[in-house]
Amino acid sequence: MAFYQKKPVVVEAVQLQRNNIEEVYRFVNQLSDDHDIHNRSSWTAEEKWEDYCAMICRDGFQLKTKESGQGVQIASVGDYIVKGFTQELGWHFWPVKPSYFEENYFEVPEPIAQ
Numbered sequence: 001m002a003f004y005q006k007k008p009v010v011v012e013a014v015q016l017q018r019n020n021i022e023e024v025y026r027f028v029n030q031l032s033d034d035h036d037i038h039n040r041s042s043w044t045a046e047e048k049w050e051d052y053c054a055m056i057c058r059d060g061f062q063l064k065t066k067e068s069g070q071g072v073q074i075a076s077v078g079d080y081i082v083k084g085f086t087q088e089l090g091w092h093f094w095p096v097k098p099s100y101f102e103e104n105y106f107e108v109p110e111p112i113a114q
Contacts, residue, residue, distance in 0.1 A: 010108060012083040013101070016061055016075050021053045024061060024081060028093055065094050080105075 014020070014027050025031070060074035063081065075081050075095035082101075083093050 009084065011105070013080045013096075013105070015080050015098070016056075016077055018053075018057050018077055021056050021061075022049075024075075027083070028061075028063065028081060061095075063093055063095060065092060 012027075014024055016024050057077055060076045060079075061081070062072040063075055064071075065073050073095050078098050080096045080098065080101040081093055082096050083091065085091050
């Protein structure tokens with residue numbers, strides 16, 4: 001018999017809150033801070049942004065993930081959205097419930113690029 005430890009992997013993550021929907025949107029869509037998301041398309045126009053935020057708070061943030069194929073996974077307010085890399089999927093995002101995230105992840109300083 002042998003003992004195994006889960007390999008430590010550094011991931012980027014953001015917790016979806018009612019007051020950071022724009023931050024989450026930028027994170028998942030890999031947009032820079034100077035990118036004006038309110039003018040990106042008609043459904044994110046400034047006058048529709050409040051409706052979009054209310055919909056996210058009510059229905060959750062839909063993530064089309066590589067694991068879900070053609071479907072979506074839903075991140076509810078309070079869930080963490082994690083960005084990670086695997087050889088099989090490349091860079092991808094997935095939602096994680098807070099209880100699991102807080103039990104299995106701990107914050108580390110920003111890793112140095114290798």
